[in-house]
Amino acid sequence: MKRTVSTVLFVLLGAVVIAAIGVGFWSQAYRAPAGTQVAKSLGTAVVNGKTVPHVELDFSTYPDASGTMIGGQPIHPGGNPSWPAYAPTNKFQVPAGALVTVKWNQYDSGGALNNNYFAWPHGIYGPLVVNGKVTDHIDLSNVGHTFTVRGEPGVDSGFFVSVASPANGDSPTDTSKPQTVEFSFIAGAKGTYAWNCEFPCGLSIGGFGAVMSSYGYMSGYLYAV
């Protein structure tokens, strides 16, 4: 009996230690920015004959994550302050099936894409408006970042959104002169959608090392709830 009790206690102790290590890994999460941006409501809209919520997401891309451009806290507390980053956070929440309007201020410099596919917008509803003008696609050799939201693995709903933004070549640090990109898309069904930037602004092989391979700077999630 005593042996049984001490065995069970030891197993529980082991489980607690393992669980504590699990909590450690969960909280580390490679220091992604905290918080999820809940899209703000703009009322409703009629899309393909149905009435759906209309919401808005606002984000910016900065040449570095130090936060000096926005005069505030670093975008990535504890992360690498010299890497470009999406701000204020890399996680977005929208109602499922809603019409989502995105307003994107792009401050960072850029260059040529490695795959011209991304210069054109995909999966958007309505026009792509860049710096106030309706545009067909971004100049292939002068792209800043892309916002590419992929469908859930294995779910063939056809949901896929990808939009590129121009590089802010002359004034990447001037807070008054971002490149502005505005577009809308229809959010997918309830789920978790991973997004990332497909412009290789990192180091090493293919330009996808360093910042591009570190979760939270150029990658994140879109939650449709």
Added chain:
Amino acid sequence: MPSDHDHKREEIAEEVAPLFEGGPIWRRPAAKIFVIWAIMTAIGVVIGVMLPVHIFPKMVSPQGKDALDTVVFFTVLAAPVAAFVYAIGLYSLLAWRKMSGKSDTPPPDGPPHRGSGLAEALWVGASVVLVIVLLIWGMGFLASETAPQNNVVQVNVTGQQWFWTYSYPGTGVTSNKLVLPVNREIQFNITSMDVTHGFWPVELGDQIDANPGFITHITVEPNQLGNFDVRCSQLCGLYHAYMYSHGQVVTSSQFATWLQDQGASVSSVTSYALGKN
């Protein structure tokens, strides 16, 4: 001095005879081992025939079907072999267990048999036969994956972190969805822009790595209409898990329509569909 021949006969007699002794047929050790073996083989065969077919995705090409058939065949072939080992293992616990673990004294020693040339030869011989059968099976299927013939439809596949794009040369179409015409030989030309990815159109039953700096090729002929998934099968970094795209096998006219919807001109679609690119 007994000759080697008598040696062997005595050896076999000593080893094998006791199995067939001991009362009515169903009580003899050989019979019991046989029954256990037969039951386990039957279970293995039933599992092999019924289970993979239900769990595998629905294949849309002969190569996919080959993979599934191989799994079924190998399982059915392995069942009697595994059952033989398991049956002896189980029987040993039922009949030859002379002392439980609770005792600190060992049971008396067993018979001092150090080997049997016959058993060893039979075993190795049977293994060789099995390997030959497996090889013929495998090489047969591999040989059927021949080089492409005429009128092959070319599709260029580009993998990058973490995305697949498919282009249909000559039509100017680049897409993130892989649409293919049924009953045509498709040659995929695959490369990567950064690291090694694994191009795996699952229900087409074939896959190959996308290597940066090289172009690799596989040829598939889908023979069923339907949907399929393309997954990345080689760990490629942060978003490897999300590197999925969708595929569809459609009729030739649907294929031509789709290409035109993506922006291809009618003339380029016609020459492309004839395999002239």
Added chain:
Amino acid sequence: MTIAAPRLEDTKLGPKAGGLYRHQSFFVALPFGIFTAFIGWLVSHALLQNSNWGSDMVVTVTFVSWVIGFNAGIGTFNAPFRWLRGKDQTHDDHLYAAGVGQGWKRYWKYCTDHKVVGTQYLVLVMTLFFVGGTLAMMIRTQLITPHSQFLSPQTYNAIVTVHGMVMIIATIIMVSGPFANFILPIMLGAKDMAFPRLNAMSLWVVVSAVPPILSTFVLGGTDSGWTTYAPLSVQSPPAQDAFSITIITFVVSVTVAGINTIVTTFTMRTKGMSMSRLPIFVWGSIVAAAVGLYAMPAFLMAHSALITDRVVGTSFYAPAQGGAGWLYENVFWIMGHPEVYVILLPAVGAILEVASTFSRKPLFGYKVMIGGIIGVGVLSIMVWAHHMFTTGWAPSLADPFMLTTELISIPTGIIFLCIIGTIWRGSIWTKLPMYFLYLFLWNFIIGGVTGIYLSDVPADQYFHGNMFVTAHFHYTLLGGAMIGATGAVCYWFPKMTGRMLNERVGKWAFWFIAIGIQITYYGQFWEGFEGMPRRVANYAPLFETANQVSTTGAYILMTGWLILLYNIIHSWHKGEIASANPWHAKSLEWHTLTPVPLENFLVDPVVTSDPYGYGEPGSVPGAPAPEPAVVGASSNQGGSH
């Protein structure tokens, strides 16, 4: 028996015996290693701060400094430096280095006594399995739901990588570390291994290899799996350099240990111990060591080239400059395939000893088994490209590699022949080690058969990179080799610790482990059939049920291992005191005292037969047969008819 002569281990040594060793231990080496690493970090940081490769060079220099510093601190370089100065160690120094007069403290020091090294390895292996197992639980917990956000993809990939590598390190040393060190020399009738100082070195070098790989979690995490394929690993965060340093350091240790095992077996056997009287465990260990000597340098080369690609910009693997990922893949798998037999063969050797002892029968087909073990070793170096069937590297080589891979099933199958031949009509004694023999039999068949599926190229075109592969190698490595190692622990525990492992608690552990393995890895075969790729943090919804089954099994398995860990710790501390030969076995290690004297035997043994004389006339329980044993059922058995 009573001995009037004083024991060697009771020798009183002078106050200066041991020299520098007196002041060295793990507790000195650890801070010294950290200090040296810090100096390395400062120097490289100062020199290379502005370089593009700054981080990689800094991490590399820091960890190389750590390895050198730790090993200097523990005493690895003492003897060579002494010798370089034209001096040598005195007899008292040798005795001090062997642990005389230090009591329990010698387990924390550089101790040349192979029994101490074996025990240190046992504790190291259990620690590594705890670390690797915890990481496995992280992985399985993440995979409970398809879109789990428990771990970010970066954390997940880092955990998958470290889990794999820690487990590979642990499984390579799990039998060769504790048992080829502690037991093998005694089995040969030797006083120690051929190179006692190198023996201690191999242990402490592995210990120094562990912190770099654990630090990868705070250096950005390696995202390329334990196989660290280039060019992805060229792109990885600085953690990859720490990982490569671990590999290079580990290879040094394994090479040294392998040479030691082989030389010991060839030169240190006692009188009468001919090669054909060697226990099968020794054969398994030396063939594995030989295969390791062939394979491990390839691992070192693959990673050295990776470090230079990352740190100084060579282009072995960088396609843009003419390199190729295929180069890495080939060199890696030239190591990677033989390596699994380095893992397997010692465990098979150990479990065959268990089979013989607990069936009270000679090992069936001893000579054919040796042929099988050597056959596996030789063939293992010719099959590596079956890991590369779908890389597109050399399509015309698919058939030849399919041939060699399927051929290897023939010598592997001989293992089953020998096990079932041994238990056939034996007198089975179901003690705890025997339980693990049966589990090994069950698991290894499944692992081996599923390997055949993968060797078939058309099937591999579906299964490559898919969870089926993961399930296959876990069945062979965990279900086969590790269960064999667990059987070895249960078998040799009384000799190594002087106490008996508790049978009742052990059986509980056994059943949780046995059932846990089946559920966990059947779940993963199911995932593989459905088409789930490997190394994915999130997956398609259709795989959810299979994953939940596998995770349930993993929790059951974890419970089993924890129960076994408790049993080992508790029995080591408070178990029933063991006699010298509790299993009444015949090999030489059971014919010396427990605890084993410093030079293993009080009187040099003379061997007259192999250790498998069960049932032979004149065979007294618990002693080698007095006359040479006769093969087969001849009517002329010895001279007693």
